[in-house]
Amino acid sequence: MSGSGAESINRSRGVDWALKGYILLAYLFVFAPIAASFVFSFNSDRFPSIPLGSFSLEWYEAVAADPLVWQGLRNTLVVGVVVGVISTLLGFGAAYTDYRYKFAGKQVYLALALLPPTIPVIILGLAMLAYLSRINLSGNALSVIIAHVVVCAPFAMAIIRLRLSQMDPALEPAAWNLGASEWKTMRHVIVPFTKPAILGALFITMAVSFDEFAVAWFVSGLNETLPVKVLGFLQGQVSPRINAIGTFVFVLSMTLVILAQLLLSGKGANDRAPADDKE
Amino acid sequence: MRRPVSLYGLTFSLPLLIWQLLFFVFPLLFLVALSFWTVKNFVMSPDFDTVNWTTMYGRAVFWQAYGATFALAAGAAALTSILAFPCAYAIAFKLSDTARRWAVFLMVIPFFTSYLVRVYSWQIFLSDNGIINVMLGWIGLGPYPLLNTVGATMVGYLTLSFPLVVLLQLFSLVFIDRTLIEAAHNMRCGRVRTVFEVVIPSARVGLVIAALFAFILSFGDFVSPIYLGGGDPTTLSILITDTTKSGQQWPRAAVIALTMIGTLMVVAFAAVQFAYKGKTK
Incomplete structure (x- = not known):
């Protein structure tokens, strides 16, 4: 917990949300390849891409x-x-x-x-x-x-x-x-x-x-x-x-x-x- | 008060020492010796000949690869640091304690997924008929050649070092004395100015070390330049794998490897100097 009283001078909701949005983007980048690998392992296509083919093992x-x-x-x-x-x-x-x-x-x-x-x-x-x-x-x-x-x-x-x-x-x-x-x-x-x-x-x-x-x-x-x-x-x-x-x-x-x-x-x-x- | 050397103490300290001497220090030293060996008719023989050094250093290809590798790694270190900083900053200052713990946990997960699998996955995104080009097609753009470009290599380098850089930056940001930031705010220092004049200087050591790790990782990586960058430009790591795997030119590969180690040592030394500049303990 940081001292919110003093920081409030420079606090702006817009910037806070932008930064939080950036965190999401960063995790999206990190997890995109991991998630894609998971999804496409169950996909029938020989050359994986979207739209997805059928579910297949x-x-x-x-x-x-x-x-x-x-x-x-x-x-x-x-x-x-x-x-x-x-x-x-x-x-x-x-x-x-x-x-x-x-x-x-x-x-x-x-x-x-x-x-x-x-x-x-x-x-x-x-x-x-x-x-x-x-x-x-x-x-x-x-x-x-x-x-x-x-x-x-x-x-x-x-x-x-x-x-x-x-x-x-x-x-x-x-x-x-x-x-x-x-x-x-x-x-x-x-x-x-x-x-x-x-x-x-x-x-x-x-x-x-x-x-x-x-x-x-x-x-x-x-x-x-x-x-x-x-x-x-x-x-x-x-x-x-x-x-x-x-x-x-x-x-x-x-x-x-x-x-x-x-x-x-x-x-x-x-x-x-x-x-x-x-x- | 206690005996400096005892059987008890040695039982715990020696095994690691012996192992790392035998299988870490000796191999690296052997690499030095190997670089002076000669190869005739695909057979290596012990020798003391500088021919490998002069051959490699006399080749334009080698220096092109050296320049390309250094530029790519430096670019990757800068890019990763710049992209990671807002993320680490936001995690450190804008999240609750619980959310921060989750954020750290999630950033650790990539370390335990196969880097190869992630690189292959990026091929799925970046290829001509890949996910990104299909999506661009929906809004009437493309397809663009994304795979086998320097940009794709950078994506690979980011995949490799981004999580580590975020974590290292985060750890240095979390330990900043928050009263400093409050003081800056109290003196009407704007938020951007506070970041550049208070936060970044306070966290300098961690930020520089993080960038250094990104440099080291990218400098030695051979997977992204080959499988995302298409092998162009040729990097030193590609040269090493080619030289080692095709034929018995290990001495020449040793020259490349030693040049890389030398470069990394200089860069690491310079980075640490810069990180601790003006800091007296």
Whole structure:
């Protein structure tokens, strides 16, 4: 709530409405392609446009009948789950390190922990391909996992670090004073407290991995993930099958994100109600 | 008071460090070495030869692509920032707390939809018989060639960075001290002038960082320039994919990639300098 009294001098209904209209336009632009993909995945036309053709599930059937798509889906799921688990473990370690320790070179450590997502994926993809094929790790699902963890771990670290910063810093020393070892404190104090963030990070990193196509395209070789398959469709005969896959992956990703959101906000609000209104 | 190095501490700090060294730092360093390797008869061999650098830098195509990529990315950063600002501003100052939370949530959703699928979706809108041309046809206009244009590439770049830029701008706007704005209003500063002389300077760091991210994302993206822009003009990212995927010219691709990283580092450094200019901690 901003101080409406002082602002009223310059308040004008017209401008307010124009700005709100602009917000709507912006969201229209952002959601137009997402909505169109959803709508046209159920549309019979080979070359989608308006007016709409008839309702049809043929693209879903075409996708479901393609064994390569199933293989891609399996790769995507396996890679996503493994990436989620490893990224969350590594991210948790880094977040805890940042929370608890001060040491020389910490800036460098944090840079390493957080920088990878800012490097263009195409460069990362090329570097990974060249390096991994040099050490004979390229062209399989393992190489995609390795590359995705590099990109995903920073997200996990950021999410868990945020949760740790909500923890009362006296909690850990208190447990030590009561005779708990560091390991016991970790197990009975830190992990339970950060659990929603850990699960949140798990789901978010999985979702990031599900949608990543560029690095995966470079390093996956014949073990294509689903997004790489979509890229293949885009390169070859463009077909509404992309919409069907896109809608399916969207539903999958959103389920994960909403789960993560529920975990992060629901649990956090219970533990620390006042932490929510930070404005 | 506590031992600086313990097994306990290392258990948590080392795994990420090792992983990022092995699979992030080393690959990037290897890229540097790779750029000096030579390729003969489609076989790469370790070498220390500057031939890749001189070949690439001696090509007009490379510099054209460099100029085009830089101009496109700079244009995309400016355009995205300008289009995003009124939106972020309105969300920050004109919405209730509940509506703002929803707005943020909705802006996060695009991050979890496939960028490829959205780009394909834009093809449906922009193609010659696409949604926009059909709609224009209803009022007797067009059809206009919309796909395979620079404008279409920009739409793709906007799709990529608009949500992130709005969110970053929003976070810097939300934390502006509102008494500053009230003070400006009390002193009869008009609303537009308040935006330019109070709001934008206060949020400068966030706005510049947001523009920087838009630049980085657009600079490295190869999907929009190919599938919306039709591959014309050729960007550095297109050059990299072509050079890597056709034949074994990885060393030359490495030269392009390193040039891109160098450029991004300079731009990022300049942007951060500019963002924090005159701010003493």
